[in-house]
Amino acid sequence: MPDVKFLAVLPTNANASDRVTRLSISGSLLPDPQQFSVNFVNSPDCTDNITYHFKVVIPTQTIIENYKRNGEWSSLHQEKYLNIFDESSFCLEFAFDYANSMMRVYQGRDAGHNFITEYETLFSISDIQAVQVWGDVQKVNQFALAYN
Template identity: 65%
Template structure:
């Protein structure tokens, strides 16, 4: 898998705890014959020892892998789901953060609608997310947006 392709530090207002990211939307194109790409919700912009949520798409297998990393170690328990929804040219995903339940819902965006992909319960508090990283066989990020409460 290719290295880091995109990094954004999540802007926050430290004086307003309620002013936190609630939704993340990303559209991108993939390299020719892509194998996989991943999106990491990381607890530090400069260190990947703690990843609240790791979302990886294995394109030939049409599989997603969900996981987290704590103190530099990947969790032994991860989820794999077979989904025949990803093509080999582009991706369009929305991540909805539910702080009250420490879950992240993932949707595939299609036109003006979206299809539910998965729900992941996180070990870390969602307020610990400080950056979002995109890794792998990504050619270009076409759109990136964050929504806040």
């Protein structure tokens, strides 16, 4: 299993009006990348429970969305085939919809953001404590959080 390339612990706010509503991340990929993923984990120290797993398989332009519960990957995953990722960099924005337990993903572009996908999570989005980036990532260039 590849090592975590980036880890950020999210701030915890008891007040619902102060929760993270958007997370943006961009970075560069290693030469000839095969895949990378962004995991929204329920513990910064353990990957047994992943509220949302977003993986890009670059050669096939496939997005895989999934979750992990008690160390087991769900058999209920989504795959989408899009021709939107290049082989040198990525720029993604994740929108947190707490009321509906939905994650919405956008790709950053010069002229704005393009909608990629949405995924209904099994766990409450409030359970997310950290974000991990795995795979063929050379460097995370930007990481930003937005609030209500």
